Amino acid sequence: MIAADTDGAGAPLFRKQLDLAQGHGNVVGATLTVSALGIIEPWINGQRVSDDLLTPGWSSYEWRLRYATYDVLHLIQPTTVIGLALGNGWYRGRLGWTGQSGLYGSELAAFAQLDITFADGATQTVGTDGTWTAGPSATTANDLYDGQTIDARRERAGWAQADFPEDGWGSVHCVEYDLSRLAPYESPQVRPWTVLDPQRIFTTPAGKTIVDFGQNLVGWIRLQVKGPEGTTITVRHAEVLEHGELGVRPLRSARATDTYVLSGGQDTFEPRFTFHGFRYAEITGWPGTLFQEDLQAVAISSDLQATGSFHTSNALLNRFHENVRWGMRGNFVDVPTDCPQRDERLGWTGDIAAFAPTAAFLYDVEAFLAEWLRNLALEQAHQGGVISYVIPDALKYLGNPVNRQPVESTAVWSDAGVWVPWAVYQAYGDPGILDAQFDSMAAHVRRVRSLLSPTGLWDTGFQFGDWLDPDASPHDPAAAKADPGVVATACAYRSASLVSQSAAVLHREAEAAEFSTLAEQLRLAFNTHYVEQGRIHSDCPTVYALAIVFGLLDQNDENAAGARLAQLSEQAGYRISTGFAGTPFVTDALTLTGHLDTAYRLLLEEACPSWLYPVTMGATTVWERWDSMLPDGTINPGEMTSFNHYALGAVADWLHRVVGGISPLTPGYGEVLIAPQPGGGLTHARASIQTRHGRVAVEWTLDERGLTMQTDIPDHVRAVMRLPGQGDQPLRSGRTITRVTGLVPA
Template sequence: MTWHAQMIAADEAFDGAPLLRREFALEEGHGAVARATLTLTAQGVVEAWLNGRPVSEDLLTPGWSSYEWRLRYATYDVTDLVEPATVLGLALGKGWFGGRLGWTGGAAWYGGAQGAFAQLEVVFADGSTQLIVTDDAWASGPSAVLANDLYDGETIDARLRDDAWKLPGFAGEGWTGTHAIEFDTAKLQPYIGPAVTRWAALPVQEISTSPSGKTLVDFGQNLVGWIKVRVQGPAGTEVTIRHAEVLEHGELGVRPLRSAQATDRYILSGGVDEFEPTFTFHGFRYAEITGWPGELKAEDLTAIAIGSELTRIGEFSSSDPLLNQFHENVVWGMRGNFVDVPTDCPQRDERLGWTGDIAAFAPTAAYLYDVDAFLSDWLVDLDLEQRHNDGIVGFVIPDVLKYMPHPADFGKPNTTALWSDAAVWVPWDLYEAYGDTAVLERQFDSMASHVRRVKSLLSPAGVWDGNFQFGDWLDPDAPPEDPAKAKADKGVVATACAYRSARILADTAALLGRTAEQAEFEAHAADLRAAFNREYVSGGVVLSDCTTVYSLAIVFGLLDPADEEFAGDRLAELAAEAGYRISTGFAGTPFIADALTQTGHTDVAYRLLLEKECPSWLYPVTMGATTVWERWDSMLPDGTINPGEMTSFNHYALGAVADWMHRVVGGLAPLKPGYASVLVAPQPGGGLTEAATSLETRHGRVSVRWSLDGDLLTVDAELPEGVDGILRLPGREDQRLSGGPVSVTAEVHSSVGAVR
């Protein structure tokens, strides 16, 4: 692109939500308009209209990137919207650039003024072009938005609404000018990932009165977005809507929001008003309504779910309704946290792109939705932040934490196991899911930089035990106020993660034909494996002797066969000692079911999966959860919210077990990256009598459905033409598969499905 536009700001602040307009006439004598293209971005978030018609349904454009080095722009075909006399109108909000970010109370961490950047190119029939660009010839004025912030909500005064500013001939009373602000156009890059859009509308399920007399609305689903309101009342009436994920003893449970106000305020015009606060978003199921004129009716409110535009590709169902609800909770948790960046939570004063969460969850995400472009976009920012931070992959991407006071208990900022390993694990997960080495090519330098930095942090003994680690974060046995105080030795966890990253990188180098790097990282992985066994393993016992360390050691391939057999048995024993309740945190949870399956204890994995007592995956489901919680006991059995300061009811990380559900319960796994070859290998258990899973791969749709009737197992599978596979069933020889449907009924051992 050749840029002619400037980044412009309003001459007055206008409460952080200015309107900008430029009226122009199409040049004559060139014939009809052949094509008109609008390129748009902002320091903040921006919405655009041409003659009062919206340019797109996109939201929160241009999203959140590492603004210091990359600002994305969107491009729209607006050929049908330009007229002989046209007004290009822009509305600005604070967004991530100018609003609050993080839990310290600060805002506008990126510095500089809110601004808009637009370049409209009109191409005529004779080939000539006309450019309309943001410059100091634009006008600016106030909007009906009196306040806007992603954390705190939006205030809109309907009495100030006047759409005349979007149309030709507007007088502009109360309006002023604009000015260009300093901006480096070299930062401008096109979107790689998708835009944020509305993706669902949910009706009110119940309107009730709380014990204290407050009006409460329940939408029946924890979601991310806002409430669309239709209301009529006396002019000047103020309606307030506060959002929260849960009720606590019948009242809105706002303590987990910490300082986020999550409150929208609407001042009525006296006519019929409709409100949508598109410069904010909330994580909520419930809302408390105050100031409503007259009787509140269900049809007056609609919950609008927003998120990055993603295509659903993976499905799962089973004979167990609770397990199905858990899987649905995983889906909703992912959608709510995939709002331009993969965030930890969508409701409190945080909503940051924590690297550990996506490192754990990426395989599940890549199965449920096509996240190739979404996560590839995020990885660009990871690389940028890493390059500008001495090779350190931060706790969050984009790394806004670098501007905030560093928490003392986090130690000096440095590379951290599992979290920083996202630099290696996420690209590899995308390659395995979609079969395209391009992401590995793009990210190779970032991957290598991370592994080499970890190598520099190893102790003289060759293990990673010297700097701050989150370790097995949120181990359920850790105290609420100290979620890092886990059973698993942090050096064991970190060294295991370091080995996995080195092993993946060696395989990546081999795929890309980088023979020197392959040799380098093969040797490094071998050294880490030897050091792990020398320092942490004795007679099969892994230091700290807990479920997470055995899970990592088994799945990452760190143990020799005899030690792995012992570790598997010990892992099963520890799970039984815990009453088949969860005893792992962020590090162990994604891998424990696979570790049990790999060592012949699939029955124990099912016991864990289907346990209902806290802590377990199904306990939140029994408590009415509709998303995955941050803590295993975010809500206690008596309906009280966990006393820890950090509690979210929408965190996807602990839903990473859905990946095992798809592969082992459903029975669908790739034999080659991208499902170019497929393994159909359901392993029934847990008393399930049927399950089904399907996936839209790059090669077409793959599906597996099985049912169990006594000792008879029936499997129906279908592969796309051109895709081969293997059908592997208990007690049978592998059967080769080719494209098309197959149905097999086999007698299985009576122990299959016996765990109840």
């Protein structure tokens, strides 16, 4: 590792010029490996090596720092220059909402190694050492939360090319670093994935110029401009408007502002050392008239391959599903975050615990989540088996600003250590994820076992509970109707059951028995203390949803619980009454207990709070709160209000399985269940997923003649068809048309 003797305002440039070794024939191979304490952008001979962004990403830096390796044969010349541009990134930039930065270290450092192979088999290796030089870049400030400042007058063309005059450049020093911490990328890197043009440019009542890109996204604005030298342009980002002006209060302390100083010539600005969550941008200082062709929004995300699709006859439901997809892409920027815009953007475990099954349908997230789980296990191993609220765990450096208490295991959030690997296994069928994570999974449940009270319940310690219950005060998001002990004990039961099942998959008989016994003890304690004749303590939708879906109840109590859940839903006017814990499971609970119509009414309700209310308000991503924007168009007064959170979009998993009708009968879809359950007035739906065995697709239409369903099943996949009013039937591979009379639209 090397660092610049002069920091360069947090964005130094490094360069090394080399001549190819002689007498070995042509160059037949060349690879460049890079990493950094900070974020790094490699160049060779004046060209960016890759369109990757924010390398090496965010990992648990204390124990694991990733490196990226590139094939650069096409860039090698007889005299070759390696250039490295550094930024603060997660390593030294701000993290969390307390205003602190530099949590991992105070000095940026770069690592690079160029390996050149010649025709005769000889190799030439050049790496970072004390012979490199460093100089200033045009970037004078950069932070993921606050934005980037670029002064085009400082741009030195040719800095990564041969024979660059290094006046103003200085020396570097070596930084002691344990290179055994370096590990290759396993997940896809962050890249641009789409570009959006402005939909409109308008002037606000206060005289501000606003650009609307028509879609809440994560990335930045690329702009091209020509104006007088020294002209300063400011671009401030936000997700929504309020009273016709940019709605910046939800950003809290994040400035989300990029600043550009013009060179006097034709300038192109693209701030690759930051990113923002935004739909709108306020532009000040633009010379002359701003035209739509001057700007583009560049959306970034980890480079995930789309696998799943879903569409119905209901336009609002389709837009909601697109919102789920957009929200996921914006929050899967190297780690699965809660939100991409305010002074937080952390890998909250509760969000992905809820959303993992949906994520694994929409995109191939096997490697992405597996690598995040590596970080989870590392953090957990250094915290006595406790899975923190966020991974990587920045909160440990901030004194746990959640409640200023030592972090302890908490339901749903810490359960991500079990629920996420199980969801990955179910989606892709590789038990390797269970094997890799089993010690972490078991350690979590054993930790929870140590926290149980003498009654056998998990009713002690801090809990997020049914976070963001819509009936809670906007200023007290933990004040849910659901008793936190009921939520926690139910989650403990589920985790113990899943670890037992995982142990069985891995042929670990002793652990399978250990956790099966614990699960049964938790089930008994839950029923003894919380259940009476089908009524569950605190008598609200979340406790019934969890108990039903997790399988905690005997048949009589489950039937009664389902009826009570349906009754509560009706009493609420079919408006949502669950928070983070209950929402992923409430429609399944109704479906499992024979209340499909109620599930559909809950799904398709448009009044606030509901899944479709934000869509009626123009949302293009899923909101953090059911009412992040109030019906009068003002922003929720809660201090914590995001317009891009994927957690409440976890109902899309139910859409895929129950409306679309596709679910795995065995992990990885080697055997598949085709079982659409039409309802809610829908007359058409289609869903598909690209599995490890091929593409599975279902399309159904419901009219006065009945149900017509077309299925596409890959060869060698066993499929079972289960339609309303019909027994299970085998379904052959290839394309099949099935018709059922007697079913008509509701």
